[in-house]
Amino acid sequence: MTPEIAEKLALLPAWAAWLPSVNASLNALAGVLLAFGLYYQRTGRIRLHKRAMLAALGVSGVFLACYLVYHAALTGATGLRGRPFEGAGAWRWVYYAILGTHVPLAAVVPVAAFIAIWHAMKGRIEKHTAITRWLWPVWMYVSITGVVIYGMLYHWPVG
Numbered sequence: 001m002t003p004e005i006a007e008k009l010a011l012l013p014a015w016a017a018w019l020p021s022v023n024a025s026l027n028a029l030a031g032v033l034l035a036f037g038l039y040y041q042r043t044g045r046i047r048l049h050k051r052a053m054l055a056a057l058g059v060s061g062v063f064l065a066c067y068l069v070y071h072a073a074l075t076g077a078t079g080l081r082g083r084p085f086e087g088a089g090a091w092r093w094v095y096y097a098i099l100g101t102h103v104p105l106a107a108v109v110p111v112a113a114f115i116a117i118w119h120a121m122k123g124r125i126e127k128h129t130a131i132t133r134w135l136w137p138v139w140m141y142v143s144i145t146g147v148v149i150y151g152m153l154y155h156w157p158v159g
Contacts, residue, residue: 001086008078016073019066020083020150026063027146030056034140050120056139057113063146064110083153095152102145109139 001009037052074080085095112135119128 005080005084008080009083011077012074013077016070016077019070019073020154023063023066023070024147024150026059026066027143027150030059030063031140031143031147033059034136034143038136054117057117060110060113060139060143085153087152091152095149098145098152099149102142102149105138106142106146109135109142113139 033052033056037049037056040046040049040052071082074082085092087095112131116128116131116135119125119131
């Protein structure tokens with residue numbers, strides 16, 4: 001990390017510095033809940049499926065709130081719009097390929113999830129299923145890549 005970036009990151013309030021770890025944990029939890037939701041649906045336990053999927057949506061909502069608070073604090077305290085990726089070479093390409101797919105898909109998930117839930121609540125299971133056939137893997141991808149991005153930014157040596 002360059003000394004200039006380290007200096008700027010040192011200005012981040014302590015309460016905000018731990019939010020990336022919280023966000024990664026929330027992404028991981030959403031992924032686990034999605035897996036349980038699919039399992040319950042496939043085994044005909046629809047009540048448990050509903051609970052798991054609504055819990056995944058709630059956890060993702062908490063993630064979004066924490067993510068926005070973190071980035072507001074980061075920008076306000078440091079002027080940075082995000083933590084810079086420090087990897088080089090092929091790792092840089094890998095990181096930006098993951099990030100470049102993660103961000104737009106993450107923007108689609110909440111809207112599609114609410115539409116899918118709305119159809120389910122209205123008893124339109126065929127429409128719900130049509131949406132969730134592509135939504136579930138996209139949401140799972142976003143959850144997993146969120147954790148991977150966190151790891152690449154904060155923990156994994158990628159030089």
